[in-house]
Amino acid sequence: xxxxxxxxxxxxxKHFDPDHKMTEKEREKLLSLTLLSPTxxxxxxxxxxxxxxxxxxxxxxxxxxxxxxxxxxxxxxILCADLKAWEKEPMRYWHSAPxxxxxxxVPAIGQYYEGLDQVQRDEAMxxxxxxxxxxxxxxxxxxxxxxxxxxxxxxxxxxxxxxPEDHSIxxxxxxxxxxxEAHPRGDKLPLDEVVITDRF
Numbered sequence: 495x496x497x498x499x500x501x502x503x504x505x506x507x508k509h510f511d512p513d514h515k516m517t518e519k520e521r522e523k524l525l526s527l528t529l530l531s532p533t534x535x536x537x538x539x540x541x542x543x544x545x546x547x548x549x550x551x552x553x554x555x556x557x558x559x560x561x562x563x564x565x566x567x568x569x570x571x572i573l574c575a576d577l578k579a580w581e582k583e584p585m586r587y588w589h590s591a592p593x594x595x596x597x598x599x600v601p602a603i604g605q606y607y608e609g610l611d612q613v614q615r616d617e618a619m620x621x622x623x624x625x626x627x628x629x630x631x632x633x634x635x636x637x638x639x640x641x642x643x644x645x646x647x648x649x650x651x652x653x654x655x656x657x658p659e660d661h662s663i664x665x666x667x668x669x670x671x672x673x674x675e676a677h678p679r680g681d682k683l684p685l686d687e688v689v690i691t692d693r694f
Contacts, residue, residue: 575618
């Protein structure tokens with residue numbers, strides 16, 4: 495499937511075949527493709543909690559307005575942001591880079607984020623949003639459907655997965671084999687309303 499087709503065919507699917515299982519090879523391919531998403535300074539501040547435990551999935555479903563896709567999807571991923579990834583051994587993000595690149599990039603990370611909590615959070619959330627879209631388009635290209643989700647109790651789910659204090663949950667992405675047709679696509683605003691040239 496080419497990229498435009500994946501974009502056009504991707505929908506937020508709510509009903510999945512609960513009996514379908516993804517292979518480990520498929521799961522690894524999906525996540526490996528997602529890791530190619532861009533991040534500022536290459537700090538890769540996303541963390542993907544893949545929930546396999548059936549009891550935990552049921553608990554999460556209870557905290558998610560009883561949405562069936564939590565338990566019925568073949569794969570539930572809790573996409574989390576490591577808000578302090580920028581300061582955790584930043585050399586590892588550029589270890590293999592040429593010397594001049596490494597010598598510039600590694601100090602620049604600290605200079606950009608140090609003491610700026612909102613900038614750190616904004617950057618991590620942007621990175622996770624980009625990764626989520628990559629994840630969903632990769633799934634579509636592999637013949638799977640997906641559903642991005644934010645309808646859940648963030649704090650309670652964080653407790654269930656032992657979310658570290660310096661992390662924040664961004665969203666869920668449920669992936670699997672959809673059942674039936676997706677709801678009709680909602681109306682899209684015209685280009686001339688949402689695309690601005692130069693200034694508002």
